[in-house]
Amino acid sequence: MQIREVGVIGCGLMGSGIAQVAATAGFPTVVLEASEELCQRGMHNISQRLERLVQKGTLSPHEGTAIQNRLKAVTDKSQLSNCDLVIEAIIENREEKLQLWRALDGILKREAILASNTSSLSITEMMMATSRPERFVGLHFFNPVPVMELVEIVRTILTDPQVHQTVLAFAGKLGKTPVCASDSAGFIVNRLLIPYLMDAIRALEQGAGSIADIDRAMKLGCGHPMGPFVLLDFIGLDTACSIANIVFEEFREPRFAPPGLLKRLVIAGRYGRKSGKGFYDYSDPNSPKPLELDRR
Ligand code: NAD
Numbered sequence: 001m002q003i004r005e006v007g008v009i010g011c012g013l014m015g016s017g018i019a020q021v022a023a024t025a026g027f028p029t030v031v032l033e034a035s036e037e038l039c040q041r042g043m044h045n046i047s048q049r050l051e052r053l054v055q056k057g058t059l060s061p062h063e064g065t066a067i068q069n070r071l072k073a074v075t076d077k078s079q080l081s082n083c084d085l086v087i088e089a090i091i092e093n094r095e096e097k098l099q100l101w102r103a104l105d106g107i108l109k110r111e112a113i114l115a116s117n118t119s120s121l122s123i124t125e126m127m128m129a130t131s132r133p134e135r136f137v138g139l140h141f142f143n144p145v146p147v148m149e150l151v152e153i154v155r156t157i158l159t160d161p162q163v164h165q166t167v168l169a170f171a172g173k174l175g176k177t178p179v180c181a182s183d184s185a186g187f188i189v190n191r192l193l194i195p196y197l198m199d200a201i202r203a204l205e206q207g208a209g210s211i212a213d214i215d216r217a218m219k220l221g222c223g224h225p226m227g228p229f230v231l232l233d234f235i236g237l238d239t240a241c242s243i244a245n246i247v248f249e250e251f252r253e254p255r256f257a258p259p260g261l262l263k264r265l266v267i268a269g270r271y272g273r274k275s276g277k278g279f280y281d282y283s284d285p286n287s288p289k290p291l292e293l294d295r296r
Contacts, residue, residue: 001113001166007032007083009100011042011073013236013274014117015089017145020046021174022087023070024146030080031073039073046071049146077107084109085170087139089117092242097121101129113163115139119190119239120246123183124156134160137167140187141176143234151176152187185250186243194244195255200228202259204293211279211290229279229290232262233272237279241266265291 006027008019015031019042022029033039050067053059059067072079080086086108090096097116108114114136116126127136138154151171155164171178181187186194200214209217215227232240244258265278270291272278280288 001084001111001162003027003084003113003166003170005030005083007080007086007108009080009086009088009104010090011038011045012089012091013143013239014141014145015087016042016045017143018087018089018117018141019071020049020067020146021176023067025174026070028070029072030083031071032077032080033073033075036075039075043071043073077104080104081107081109083112085113085115085167087115087117092119092121092239092246094121094125094246097126098129101126105130105132111135113137113166115167117141119187120185120243122185123154124158127156127158133158135163137163138181138183138187139167139171140181140189142189149175149177150189151178152181152189153178154181154183154187156183186247186256190243190247194240194247197228197232197240198244198255198257198259198262201232201262204229205259205261210293233278233280233282236272236274237262238266238271 006022006029008015008022008029009032011019011031011033019029019031031042033042047068050059050064054061054064086104088097088100090100097118110132112135114130116123116138117140118138119140123136123138127133130136136156137159138152140152140154142148142150153167153171168178179188203209204211204214208214211229215229218224218227241258241262244256248256269275270277273282276282279291282288
């Protein structure tokens with residue numbers, strides 16, 4: 001099985017990163033978004049990141065242009081019909097993903113490998129929305145995709161071993177290190193990470209410390225590269241809340257449940273870095289200001 005052309009669906013935080021690393025590894029990559037405007041936004045984000053690499057001297061201007069030329073943003077699903085591997089990275093919503101996979105099943109070529117970048121939804125359920133469950137895997141990248149080395153590869157009861165091997169090799173070609181996970185909610189990383197992040201919010205709600213102090217404590221006391229609230233803002237509070245709900249739904253353990261403060265921030269449109277405000281306000285990117293707690 002050879003992967004020549006890659007398809008990526010959704011060009012948000014994760015999809016744009018996945019498309020960037022696929023094109024950087026030399027794969028012609030088709031990116032599907034919901035509108036022309038979102039295509040442009042996604043491509044613009046990729047261009048900016050490549051531009052920064054050129055400025056730092058990690059990428060030559062020639063390579064930067066070659067990567068951009070390998071990327072094509074489209075709004076029509078039929079443009080994915082030639083892809084050998086299609087990676088879905090749309091919003092973490094079960095109904096949306098199932099509906100998308102049902103629609104794609106009649107469009108993608110029969111030999112294509114289908115993959116979802118979901119953080120917590122059932123790969124088994126998605127694969128059963130298609131007529132070729134044996135060609136379906138979970139391919140879970142981490143944010144920011146161009147920087148983070150890990151990819152969780154999720155094999156289901158029905159995944160063809162050759163498909164699994166091909167995807168493992170693909171992860172290697174992207175310069176990533178794969179780990180194999182089973183199809184249980186949250187896979188490995190989020191199963192352990194979500195209770196920690198939700199506990200940090202509960203600690204804040206119960207007055208254990210301020211946002212800045214809890215972040216500082218976990219960074220300096222545990223050697224983490226960033227504290228839990230900075231990380232939540234990076235992940236996206238809407239995404240983190242959806243993941244927590246899904247993992248809670250599977251295990252029914254309170255430690256996975258999203259706390260009220262997280263739900264209220266999401267309802268208020270504070271999604272984290274991507275919306276400019278989350279647990280911190282990024283109006284001044286050089287000096288993010290923590291949320292005022294008396295207004296939580
Ligand atoms: P995001 O909101 O930044 O991006 C989602 C994109 O999908 C949006 O641009 C949206 O326009 C597009 N989209 C929605 N429906 C679509 C459709 N039917 N067709 C084409 N495009 C569509 O979300 P994200 O953070 O990139 O997350 C995407 C997926 O990756 C989710 O499943 C999430 O759980 C997973 N994930 C997220 C992270 C993270 O840290 N944010 C990490 C690993 C995995």
